[in-house]
Amino acid sequence: MDWKNLITFALLIINSWRDLRSREICFIPTVIYGLAGILYKFFTAGHSLYNLIPDLIPGLFLLLIGKISREKVGYGDGLVILTTGIWIGFTDCLLTLTTGLFMAFIFSAVLLALKKFKGDTELPFIPFLLFSYLGRMFLS
Numbered sequence: 291m292d293w294k295n296l297i298t299f300a301l302l303i304i305n306s307w308r309d310l311r312s313r314e315i316c317f318i319p320t321v322i323y324g325l326a327g328i329l330y331k332f333f334t335a336g337h338s339l340y341n342l343i344p345d346l347i348p349g350l351f352l353l354l355i356g357k358i359s360r361e362k363v364g365y366g367d368g369l370v371i372l373t374t375g376i377w378i379g380f381t382d383c384l385l386t387l388t389t390g391l392f393m394a395f396i397f398s399a400v401l402l403a404l405k406k407f408k409g410d411t412e413l414p415f416i417p418f419l420l421f422s423y424l425g426r427m428f429l430s
Contacts, residue, residue: 295427297323298377302420305370309414315366324373331376345375348383367415374419382426389422390415 291299301323305315331337349372356363375383394415401407 291427294377298374299420299423299427302370302374302416302423305366306414306417306420309366309416313364313412313414315370315416317366317369320366320369320373324369324376327373327376342376344380345383346372347375347380348387349373349375352387364415367419370416370419374423386419386422386426389425390418393422394418 301319304319308314308316328342331342349368349370352363352371353365353368356365356368371383371387374386378386394413397418398407398413402409407413
C-alpha cells in the first residue's frame with residue numbers, strides 16, 4: 291500500500307466513523323485532502339485542470355443527485371467521492387462508488403426483507419465506500 295492509498299484509507303476511516311455517529315463528514319480534513327490532491331497533481335504529476343476534470347465526474351454526479359433528491363444522498367457523500375476521485379482517478383473512483391452503492395443496496399435489501407428497516411430509514415454511506423475501497427486495494 292503506497293502513501294496515497296494510506297491517506298485515502300485514513301480519510302475514509304475518519305469519515306466512516308463520523309458518518310456512523312452523526313451522519314456527517316469531517317469537512318475540513320476532507321477539503322484539505324482534496325486541495326492537497328489538486329496541488330500534488332499540478333506540481334508533482336504535471337497535470338492541468340483539463341486532466342483533472344474526468345477525476346471529478348463521479349463526485350460531481352453524486353453532488354447533483356444530492357441536489358435533485360433534496361439531499362436524500364448527502365452532500366458529504368458527494369464531497370468525499372469528489373476528493374477521492376482527485377487522488378485515485380476516474381476509473382478507480384467510479385469502481386469504488388459503484389461497488390459501494392451495490393453493497394449498500396444489498397445491505398438495505400436484506401434489512402428491508404428482515405423488516406429491520408423501513409423504506410425511509412437513513413443509511414450512512416461512507417462505510418460502504420470504505421469497504422469498497424478496501425476491496426479495491428486488496429483485489430487489485
